[in-house]
Amino acid sequence: MERTQVPQDAQQTAPALLLRNATVIDGAVNQPVPALDVLVEHGRIQAVAPTGTLPLPATAGPERLRVLECTGLTVLPGFFDCHVHVSTRPDADRFDTLMAPESLLTLRSVPVLASTLDAGITTARDLAGADSGFRSAVEAGHVRGPALQIALRILSITGGHGDWRTVGGTPLDSGPGAGVVADSPAGFVRATREVVREGADWIKVAATGGMSSPRSAPEAGGLTEAELRAVVQEAERQGVVGVAAHAQGTAGIAAAVRAGVRSIEHGYLVDGPTLQEMGERGTYLVPTLSALTRPAPEHGPPHEVERRHRMRETALERLSAALTSGVPVALGTDAGIAPHGRNLRELALMVRLGLSPAAAIAAGTSVAARMCRLDDEVGTVRAGMRADLVVTGVDPLTDIAALGDPDAIRTVVRGGRIVRHTDVPSDAGRERAA
Template identity: 80%
Template sequence: MRQDEHANAPTLLLRNVTVIDGVTPSPAPGRDVLVEGDRIHAIVPTGTLNLPTAASPARLRILEAGGYTLLPGFFDCHVHVSTSPDAARFDTVLAPESLLTLRSVPALSATLDAGITSARDLAGADSGFREALEAGYVHGPALQIALRILSITGGHGDWRTVSGMPLDSGPGAGAVADSPDEFVRATREVVRQGADWVKVAATGGMTSPRRAPESGGLTGPELSAVVTEAARQGVVGVAAHAQGAAGIATAVRAGVRSIEHGYLVDDSTLQDMGERGTYLVPTLSALTRPVSADGPPHLVEQRRRLRETALERLSVALTSGVRVVLGTDAGIAPHGGNLRELELLVRLGLSPAAAIAAGTSVAARMCRLDDEVGSVRAGLRADLVLTDVDPLTDIAALGEPDAIRTVIQGGRVVKDLTSGIGAGRERAA
């Protein structure tokens, strides 16, 4: 959002709301929340706000929010906004880049309307996506981007035919390297192009053209070279696509900031992750999507068994004390149903409050944005969502986009199904 829009954002008063702040496990009922410009100005017991002395303009937009719950705007920390799960791969290869970019506009809008005010795109979106969102040209979550995945020859990010013909040459195409020095150069290249994160393929994957999840990716020295250079360049961190146990362990020892998927993580690596503070982004929405019946029967059965084992291992991971962050792999999973991930996190062992934290305060901390967003706290940016369901007793209900009644991004109402902030219950102070 443009800075002039922040300055002109109206003052909002959400009155008599129940606050779940994304940090403390217990809700705080009966609160008035005052938003000035793009910031949360005050959170006080209902009726105690001294409006004449509040730093606010002469008029307020007031929402009588009794019966509603206010939460921080959510993060989805693993998305691919330029990818559609319904698109045929061959059609995508042939499509002009402009079509792929414009096709992402409704996906971005649906993501914001689902309550996701911030997201991390881990391959596909370039810096133009981030800048268009910041300028307000497109309706969607604020983005951090990785641009592409760095891969060894034949690894998860090497989408070439046997003859070497690239199947993807767009902004999100994988970059192939094969030594620590080459990976340092590849890291510098994505940083030059505007990456906030560096993404690496530490293993193969369930959808790799030639590499199974247990297959190796970057070596330990290669991963360490990327981590060191990324830190030197000042990016947020290194995100490791890692599904097999050995590759996860190698990535954690190399010092990556986040493990993406982590499907076959072993107990010793979970202990190592806990000691190092490595984040886990389990992408359960992608893992639990229906297994396609296409392809050889033995591969279909292999994927089904792998999914069962992955769910068992991730259940152990989620109850181990490792830092868990919400990420859906939207683009592989559908766009717009992002908060259904919360119910999956709870099924595998998180409490509802911990699942909410995974999508708010913990995610913000992983993205180094916790001094800006991720909780309902005075002084932070007013990225907020309002719902008429109780997510602590019915977390699944929050996964329905219509349960997110109001979305406030940078102090501005960008979605309102309450008929309150934008209409009848608005009044002058």
């Protein structure tokens, strides 16, 4: 297997790339199209055309044009995971994490970024934990990973989901991703400006508590609607991508939607009237089914275990209604709470709850790109788009669950450069240089 870094000038240094005789699922159109060639130059898709019909660039050996034979393989857009925490590990001991130096928490994220990329995720949205240095390190090619949009922190009321202090007020979460606590519209405007100053692409708010919140619950513990509106208005004024609302309880989800957030994260207890309003407003749902369906930690805090058992079945019912309601759905796993490097398992979970395989693929590609305001750059296999691509031997429309195995991802292309490639022993997928 070949694994390479992607420097900022990759489009200038990478040779042209031809993916030959592939079946293409472009991320927006439901039907796969067989026998297509995809030509990549200067980091972008130059053309998609029937096999053998493209005029190839002048070549002087393999350093100018690389050809991957894709007979029997499928090419898709690179996938998004719109809810990750790359600096968090689901198996981490909370006390050890509290006592660890920040450098250790950052450096152990390096293999997480790599495994996320190798799983077929070429763009990820980190919703608290990663600071702007993570994004810059990936862009500069210092580490292998997906392109990142970041929120840095979660904005929380006192006692809410982002308030990780002891009763006596001692902070238990003081790293770059620590929550920001405020308690008025003016306070949250100031908090929004601070996070933007630190380099955030997104603003994340706690519209409710969560299953793991020490002093709040999924049905309570969130910003008021006036506070949420203040954040949304300031985020729009500051020109960030949007506001993402951690929202699990019914009332908090509804308040966040009315306030104008761009995405609802989790949405476990969403009700029918709110789904209708989400559809009318175009509010995105990121259901994080990987986190909801993961086994409860054996030795987790009793309140977290109890909440998870109490909410799970109702949440699955509500999310099934949501996924079949027509609201825009974007793929997100809550990796860091859920396992890293298995991100595309979320596709099968979305299908299990009612999406078609084609709609699930769109949720992880074109719809996610639109939510992140990147749909003019990535998310579809079309001429002019940045060449973020995935090649697999799986037919994802008949066996969507198979994509959840990272070994099913044969090749990952990011910015026109092959960053993962697995040689195929059979006739399918043979590589040669032109």
